[in-house]
Amino acid sequence: MQDNAAVDTSSRFSTKYIADNEKFLGWAFLLPAVLYILLLVGVPFVLAIAFSLADVTVGDTTLNFVGLQNFARIMQTPEFWQSLRNTFGFAITAQIITIILANILAVLLSSDFRGKWFALVLIMLPWSTPIALGAIGWLWLLDSKFSPIDWVLRYFSLLGGEGALLGVPKNLYYLGKAQLAQASIIMVYVWRMLPLSAVILLAGLTSIPQDLLDQAEVDGSSFWRTLFQIKLPLILPIMIIAILFSFIYTVGDMAIVFILTRGGPVYYTHVLPTWAYIKGIEGGALAEGAAIALFIFPVLLAAAILILRYSRRTEVT
Amino acid sequence: MAVIETKGLTKYFGEVKAVDGIDLSIQEGELMVILGPSGCGKTTLMRMIAGLEKPTGGEVMIAGENVTELPPRARPIAMVFQSYALYPHMTVFNNIAFPLKARGGFSKEELKEKVEWAASILGIERLLARKPRELSGGERQRVALSRALAKEPGVLLLDEPLSNLDAKLRASARDELQRFQRRLGITTIFVTHDQIEALGMGDRIVVMSGGKIVQVGTPRDVYHDSSNVFVAQFLGSPGMNILEMDDFLVGFRPEQFTLKTHETESDGQKTFSFSVTRVEYLGADQLIYGNIEGYEREYHVVAKFSSESTSIVEANHTYEFVVNRDQLRYFEKQAGSRIEPRSF
16 A cells, blocks of 8 residues: 555656556557557548548548438449448358358367378468468469469360360450359458468367267267357357458458459449449549448448457357 | 266376276266376266267267267266357357257247357346456356356266356355256266365265276265365365374374364363464364374374364463374375274
8 A cells, every 4th residue: 555655646746656647657558559540440431421421522622521422322323232241241151151161170170180280380371471462372373364264274174175064165264254253252252361260269169078979978968069059159259259350351352352353344243342442542532432441331330349249258258 | 867977997098097997977967076186087087978079998988878989069968168169250149059059950030049048047138248358267267157058968977167257156056056957957067176176066076086086976975075185185175194004004183173162072082282383363164283292203283263263272382282083094005095993
């Protein structure tokens, strides 16, 4: 008690005990992060809202308030609706595939086997590669003429030639046909998000107390019963966090689509971020670009709130 | 008839011999306590009987059948873990029903009937709709026991089931557990490091040390006729006082080390000169610490008196203390095993 009192009075006059003052320390440590968020997230965000309600273009940045006109205008274009559908279609489909594969991977990785660390390194690779490099790699793999995937298919006589399962043409043109391009993008999203989800789930699985698993074994539970009735329900909160994280990531990402297809063929693979970029930056219609980009905001906000809520729940149990 | 038998049961973890050649035979309806300090291999032994741990060598027989190679679910056993291991996401009802569902072949009504029966044995019918986190420690223990009983196992394995309860609850849980075991007559193995539980509950006690069995016997046997100096010192609170003589050890229990009075004086007593250094008051008992004098070396020993005792002993005084000669125990110096009385 006396020591504390001494610290309090002296800290008012000297800086000797300043590092003992939690109020000061808290602010000092938080300040860089707060500044960073205010300047690089907050300001652009407010600006985007302002732009979306005004008539700014790249050529004329004076703000004239026009109400919801921009929103009304973008909603009349088919490109917008296609982008909106794609954004959620891609993200949701990719999430479903990712979480199934991630569960399988996590269950495999939670058992002990030789070379486990090597498998872990391999699995983490897609996540540790810069996204642009990974996407360019896929661009080559999915090339219309020189796709190695097509080589393999041709080698096994599945493609090119009379009676081949996948058709007579020598190539599949992955990024050239609307549905194949969409499927390719979803696949690359899965490739990208799988490592993170698998490792999050693996952490969840390893955090289940051994006692519970032993108990299930003594209780006569089979592998599948233990998996579906004990393990998966127990890691459900963590699984939801993994899904939401990778959902937010996918919805907000423009690199993969932009590098692989630039939204094509025509506009069939545009997502809201790429469409906002094409419209706002390349097309010069800043206001409409901002309006398009803001469309995902409520969804991302909801996902972020859910993440915070679930992460608190996992702490409790 | 022996319900459980182990023959040369051995478990190595790498170079470490956790369990080293255990031959054990447990009778129908018996409550067998496996007692030992932590790291003595008692839990590993039980886990091998349950099938959770694969033995390095030896056999486990349950009800005459060799189950060594069988997984836990093929063995007629149920187990309660120290943590109770209740499934946190399931209600008490579903926890108790889990082993039944895993076995399969019960209709909804049968399931409900069996769960209610198991719950009624432990008196927890009113808790069936709750989740484990809404239960107290004692209630969790009962749920864990109900779940173990639900599938009517031939053998009940209990791994330190009382050590998560607070001291007050533990005494009543001990009593309840023993009455319930007697009533059902279910063969039970009870692993504990707590000698009070072992002495109070066991029909027989297996004392383990270093992966080996040191002694098997009734509580009275192992306490009064400890076959080994380890057992003598491990049992009792505090354990037996041991005096190291030239070529043997002699020991006596603290409560048998009493102040010499005219009324109690007799030929059958060994008298020691006891210099008291400290008196510790423990409510019902008092412990008297001090040194025995008059030998080549000084021996630190403890005496235990009832607090109601009329003998008044004070620190920094020397008294004459006695032990009845038939209460003295003699042990080999090297191996520590029991030997015939010697004179000293």
